Amino acid sequence: MIRSAALTLVCAALYGFALGSAHSELYAVRNLLKFPLLLATTGSVCALSWWIVARLVGAPLSFVDAQRAAGMLFKDASALLASLAPVVFFTARCLRATDDGQLGGYDAFLAGNLAAVALCGTLALLHQARELFLTARISPARARALVASWLVLTLAVGGQAAFFMRPFFGFPATRGARPPLFLGAEPDVRGATNFFEAVAQTLERPALPQKWPETPRRER
Amino acid sequence: MSESEVSSAAPQLSIPRPQPAAPFAAADVESAWLRPLRVFELVLSAPERVAVNLERSIALGALALVFLAAAAVFALPYGLVLGLDAWWRIAALYLGSTLICLPSLYVFASYVGVRVGPAHIAVLALTIPAVAALFSFGFAPILGFLRATMGAAEGEISWRAISQVLLAVALVAGVVQLWRCLLASRSVSQRGLLVAVLVVWHGVFAHVLLRMAEVLALRG
Numbered sequence: 001m002i003r004s005a006a007l008t009l010v011c012a013a014l015y016g017f018a019l020g021s022a023h024s025e026l027y028a029v030r031n032l033l034k035f036p037l038l039l040a041t042t043g044s045v046c047a048l049s050w051w052i053v054a055r056l057v058g059a060p061l062s063f064v065d066a067q068r069a070a071g072m073l074f075k076d077a078s079a080l081l082a083s084l085a086p087v088v089f090f091t092a093r094c095l096r097a098t099d100d101g102q103l104g105g106y107d108a109f110l111a112g113n114l115a116a117v118a119l120c121g122t123l124a125l126l127h128q129a130r131e132l133f134l135t136a137r138i139s140p141a142r143a144r145a146l147v148a149s150w151l152v153l154t155l156a157v158g159g160q161a162a163f164f165m166r167p168f169f170g171f172p173a174t175r176g177a178r179p180p181l182f183l184g185a186e187p188d189v190r191g192a193t194n195f196f197e198a199v200a201q202t203l204e205r206p207a208l209p210q211k212w213p214e215t216p217r218r219e220r
Numbered sequence: 221m222s223e224s225e226v227s228s229a230a231p232q233l234s235i236p237r238p239q240p241a242a243p244f245a246a247a248d249v250e251s252a253w254l255r256p257l258r259v260f261e262l263v264l265s266a267p268e269r270v271a272v273n274l275e276r277s278i279a280l281g282a283l284a285l286v287f288l289a290a291a292a293v294f295a296l297p298y299g300l301v302l303g304l305d306a307w308w309r310i311a312a313l314y315l316g317s318t319l320i321c322l323p324s325l326y327v328f329a330s331y332v333g334v335r336v337g338p339a340h341i342a343v344l345a346l347t348i349p350a351v352a353a354l355f356s357f358g359f360a361p362i363l364g365f366l367r368a369t370m371g372a373a374e375g376e377i378s379w380r381a382i383s384q385v386l387l388a389v390a391l392v393a394g395v396v397q398l399w400r401c402l403l404a405s406r407s408v409s410q411r412g413l414l415v416a417v418l419v420v421w422h423g424v425f426a427h428v429l430l431r432m433a434e435v436l437a438l439r440g
Contacts, residue, residue: 041365044361045361045362045364045365046361046362047361048357048358048360048361049355049358049359049361049362051358052260052264052354052355052357052358053358055260055261055264055265056264056265056351056355056393056397058265058266060265153362156362156382157362157365157366160365160366160369160370161365161369163369164369184369184371185369185370185371192375192376193370193371193375194366194369194370194371194375194377194379196377196381196382197375197376197377200376200377
């Protein structure tokens, strides 16, 4: 279990480093710490609820078993993301070399990485549901319900943790600035102060403030 | 290779046929007072076993007491996250609402001809606050994390709004568990009538619960 956790953190650090390279070495190096911290925080906060949901679904998992099964989700997703790290790193360096110093390819890079995280998360989810079905002798429907419930909890907590720990990579216009390690609850470009507001604004697509990007200190 | 050989070579994904559920013995139930983690098994993991207890009228008083205690105790951490002076409010919300509505469920069920004792009704009804309290126990670290990272400012989506969603999820889990118990209990006399009474009773319960949430300043 410790080896798996270590592998997960190393893989997350690799992917984080590649992601941060789109902005600067500062962000890349910070992500070596921040990405593993993101996973560790999410796992710690969700641990109890993962187990309680497993008990409700009828999965015969002890507290440690539930952590191990949920941890495997992280491990698989991290390994898949780490395998994409060279691609992300290459793309990041290309974008950085050719951007306009303002927005550059930020939106496309963000969308591409969101797609990669969604793909890796989904694959890990399907794999883990099958593992639970085979090893814990849980019916397929229950295994899927359990893993989907874990995913919802993890996304809600992980999303907020990611928002609090931002920036992981930023607009090229902010290059050269030295933001705090975590922006915390500071409003983003559209004024969102937490992950849930940011999701709502992504759906509602409000216009950017007039002053942006002249003062683009705040970023995702 | 013949068709039968192909099918026999395929991985076997079947799960063992479930054994008939055994009821919780009185000693099993009483052991929960000394080993609180056992409460999770009694309340969450085996509604089909509780159903057998209901069918055969085994240890119902002890089960009702454990459910009552679980509803009172496991809701406290979530209340403490809401505020030091709010430690009792979640227990009051779920357990208080249930206790207010419990007499009506028993009297109406008896009046329409359902032959169940007060202990049966108490176990069934207390399933809701007990499960909701255990879920709130699991959600307490999540709410604590959200409260710590979402800031004190009341934004568009505040941690209090997320808290209401979590409390609603806990409540739904309790209601689902009640129905799992009831539907697994095949030999409860006049089950159709009890189902009808319960459906109407849920309306009364929802009304009381929403009022209680307003009184306790947990809503809006």
